[in-house]
Amino acid sequence: MARILFFGRLADLAGGRTRELQIGDSVRNLRELVDLIAKGDARLGAALREKSVQTIINERVSTGEAISDSDEIAFLPPVSGG
Incomplete structure (x- = not known):
C-alpha cells in the first residue's frame, strides 16, 4: 500500500495526516492519484x-x-507565517 502524507491545511481537509491507499495498476502517476483522492x-x-x-x-x-x-507520497501546501 502507498502511504500518503498530508501537511498543514491539507491534513485538516484530509481529516488526518496519513492515509494508506492500495493504488495498484489503476494509478500510475501523481495526477491519477489526485484524481482517485478527488473521487472520495x-x-x-x-x-x-x-x-x-x-x-x-x-x-x-x-x-x-x-x-x-x-x-511514500507527501503533499505540502505553501509555507507561510512569521
Missing part, C-alpha cells in the same frame, strides 16, 4: 491540484513521475 473528497482533490502544493515521493521533490504501491 472533491475539496481535498481541488486543494491538491493547486499549483502551489509541493509533492514529495520517497523524500524527493517530484513533478509527476510514476508511483507505485510501495511509495
Whole structure:
C-alpha cells in the first residue's frame, strides 16, 4: 500500500495526516492519484491540484513521475507565517 502524507491545511481537509491507499495498476502517476483522492473528497482533490502544493515521493521533490504501491507520497501546501 502507498502511504500518503498530508501537511498543514491539507491534513485538516484530509481529516488526518496519513492515509494508506492500495493504488495498484489503476494509478500510475501523481495526477491519477489526485484524481482517485478527488473521487472520495472533491475539496481535498481541488486543494491538491493547486499549483502551489509541493509533492514529495520517497523524500524527493517530484513533478509527476510514476508511483507505485510501495511509495511514500507527501503533499505540502505553501509555507507561510512569521
